[in-house]
Amino acid sequence: MEIFFSSDVSGNTLRLSPEESKHCVKVLRRRSGDSIEVIDGSGTLYRCVITLDNPAGVEALISETIPDWGTHPYKLTMAVCPTKNPDRYEWFAEKATEFGVDCIVPVIGERSERRVFKTDRLRRVVLSAVKQSLKGAVPEVAEPVSVKEFIASCQASCRLIAYCFDDASTPRRSITEVLSGNDIAVLIGPEGDFSPEEARMAIAAGFVPIHLGESRLRTETAAIAAVAAVYFHHI
Amino acid sequence: MEIFFSSDVSGNTLRLSPEESKHCVKVLRRRSGDSIEVIDGSGTLYRCVITLDNPAGVEALISETIPDWGTHPYKLTMAVCPTKNPDRYEWFAEKATEFGVDCIVPVIGERSERRVFKTDRLRRVVLSAVKQSLKGAVPEVAEPVSVKEFIASCQASCRLIAYCFDDASTPRRSITEVLSGNDIAVLIGPEGDFSPEEARMAIAAGFVPIHLGESRLRTETAAIAAVAAVYFHHI
Numbered sequence: 001m002e003i004f005f006s007s008d009v010s011g012n013t014l015r016l017s018p019e020e021s022k023h024c025v026k027v028l029r030r031r032s033g034d035s036i037e038v039i040d041g042s043g044t045l046y047r048c049v050i051t052l053d054n055p056a057g058v059e060a061l062i063s064e065t066i067p068d069w070g071t072h073p074y075k076l077t078m079a080v081c082p083t084k085n086p087d088r089y090e091w092f093a094e095k096a097t098e099f100g101v102d103c104i105v106p107v108i109g110e111r112s113e114r115r116v117f118k119t120d121r122l123r124r125v126v127l128s129a130v131k132q133s134l135k136g137a138v139p140e141v142a143e144p145v146s147v148k149e150f151i152a153s154c155q156a157s158c159r160l161i162a163y164c165f166d167d168a169s170t171p172r173r174s175i176t177e178v179l180s181g182n183d184i185a186v187l188i189g190p191e192g193d194f195s196p197e198e199a200r201m202a203i204a205a206g207f208v209p210i211h212l213g214e215s216r217l218r219t220e221t222a223a224i225a226a227v228a229a230v231y232f233h234h235i
Numbered sequence: 236m237e238i239f240f241s242s243d244v245s246g247n248t249l250r251l252s253p254e255e256s257k258h259c260v261k262v263l264r265r266r267s268g269d270s271i272e273v274i275d276g277s278g279t280l281y282r283c284v285i286t287l288d289n290p291a292g293v294e295a296l297i298s299e300t301i302p303d304w305g306t307h308p309y310k311l312t313m314a315v316c317p318t319k320n321p322d323r324y325e326w327f328a329e330k331a332t333e334f335g336v337d338c339i340v341p342v343i344g345e346r347s348e349r350r351v352f353k354t355d356r357l358r359r360v361v362l363s364a365v366k367q368s369l370k371g372a373v374p375e376v377a378e379p380v381s382v383k384e385f386i387a388s389c390q391a392s393c394r395l396i397a398y399c400f401d402d403a404s405t406p407r408r409s410i411t412e413v414l415s416g417n418d419i420a421v422l423i424g425p426e427g428d429f430s431p432e433e434a435r436m437a438i439a440a441g442f443v444p445i446h447l448g449e450s451r452l453r454t455e456t457a458a459i460a461a462v463a464a465v466y467f468h469h470i
Contacts, residue, residue: 098456133451213470216368221333228463235448
């Protein structure tokens with residue numbers, strides 16, 4: 001099942017972007033009269049029939065509209081510091097999309113080694129994973145912000161921070177114990193961990209300090225562990 | 236923290252392989268008198284002092300022996316059909332090792348597209364992940380077997396099979412509902428799913444049919460989802 005993406009839906013017709021049109025007509029050889037399935041990235045799937053098989057701009061007539069397609073029963077924001085190797089972050093984004101995530105925020109910590117982050121490539125990875133895993137909504141990939149900016153702006157009702165350093169005054173609880181509700185944000189630090197000030201600020205802002213078990217997990221593995229914990233909490 | 240691996244421990248001395256010795260002496264420039272930490276791959280960590288800094292065969296005197304180092308409180312066998320892209324299987328093996336896994340068995344299903352599998356490279360990936368995630372025991376990477384051979388030989392007390400096809404006569408339950416005990420095996424099929432005969436044989440052999448939630452997960456994502464579910468079940 002091949003899914004296309006369109007941000008240009010109007011009434012009962014839609015149009016594919018030049019890139020999607022080329023893939024549809026040149027690679028998959030779809031022609032006028034063929035049925036295709038298109039997501040709008042906001043959660044709706046359209047079953048359509050191609051009316052114009054132009055490789056620069058396919059047009060299609062919508063025959064069926066399916067809202068909330070491939071959805072998940074929670075809203076999850078993952079704020080994750082960049083990994084040294086960008087492939088590992090892309091891998092996380094792909095897997096998080098497969099499980100179910102709503103927003104990925106690259107956050108730069110005071111101890112982050114990597115401080116530059118390209119969101120364009122990550123958005124392509126996420127869109128590809130959305131199509132492959134048959135989801136209707138495309139997770140947002142936010143522009144990078146500092147850890148402190150994220151802490152100050154996060155509105156999720158369940159706010160969690162996974163940090164490593166030992167601090168007997170702020171005991172951590174297992175993520176599986178503290179998950180609650182269906183509006184969740186998880187903050188995952190860089191390999192050098194959060195700074196003590198970042199951790200203090202998060203806790204003051206209502207973030208609950210969590211651990212992800214005994215294993216020493218890489219940044220991207222910790223992030224996907226949190227996504228999986230939320231996913232399994234809701235099935 | 237850099238961990239070395241040795242399969243040559245005798246009394247209170249041990250010797251590194253030529254490959255590990257070269258890395259120790261040529262790359263990390265460790266010398267006689269330096270302290271190093273070495274795992275035996277079976278769960279023990281040795282703190283040692285180098286007595287011979289030969290890049291072809293480092294020898295060290297054991298000063299402390301720590302059994303069950305970086306262990307996990309369950310025994311998990313993951314029998315997973317090869318993915319079309321070998322990188323994706325290696326990724327699964329790395330992440331499974333970080334979480335905690337004891338044996339990875341590449342299984343070839345009747346519908347598997349890829350029927351050849353190189354275990355050597357996977358063993359190197361696993362060993363690297365063991366060292367990186369500070370574990371003492373190296374998960375076994377078994378030689379490939381057929382799905383039916385695996386089903387016939389599996390002795391785990393909790394045996395699970397994740398399959399996709401709809402068959403109202405064999406309802407599936409969520410993995411989170413059926414996990415029990417601490418000796419667990421999970422069988423994950425190829426992208427084309429198990430054959431009906433493989434599924435029947437598994438169920439007859441006591442495998443419990445499970446699902447991994449509503450999301451459509453790639454083979455390697457399904458496999459890591461199962462590993463994460465077992466991991467979180469035990470924390």
